[in-house]
Amino acid sequence: MTATARKAITADRVARLGVGDTTRPVRIVHELDGVRSDTAPDRVMAAGDNLWRLWCEHPAYRPHDVLLGLDAGGIIPTLAVSWASGSHYRIAWKINLDLPEKLVFHEPHARRLEVFAYGRFKGQRVLIVDDEITTGLTLTNLVTALRSAGADVTGVLCLVEDTTGDGRELLERHEVPLCVLTTL
């Protein structure tokens, strides 16, 4: 297979995974590496369901148009919340594809420093989903980029808040509510 053909297949797969609908997340979770046992998908879906319920009861809850998850750790939680909430989702990828209308922001920790969210965000109410927050730098960078693109960030959902960092305080300074499943 040529490099061009491989690139086309990768781009198609990213596009299909990145703008999802609620009928597909379970099948995608089964396809992802590391989630192969019979019970793991159920646990992932239960976590997404619980996180979604907590957000619905949160005082700062507002409706959203789309979920936005972060590659890589945020992908599975995003699928799970999508399934629980019946929401469409997108993924911000650490893959730079030659596609129009991409939002770029900087990830302060990863080896690949730039993250790309494809498509239009102007006028969209976006609920961000990730696996964990520590310093909050990653998510505030994303919030700033989304707002610059004309999006309305309704909140951030994370599975885990590492309270050794100041992520919650940083998000509060940016007036973004944070809802987490558990703290560490």
Ligand SMILES: O=P(O)(O)OC[C@H]1O[C@H](OP(=O)(O)OP(=O)(O)O)[C@H](O)[C@@H]1O
């Ligand atoms: O609150 P912060 O201090 O910014 O850290 C949180 C970020 O760190 C992790 O990503 P990581 O860089 O490890 O990338 P990964 O998801 O690809 O593992 C995690 O998934 C968050 O996105």
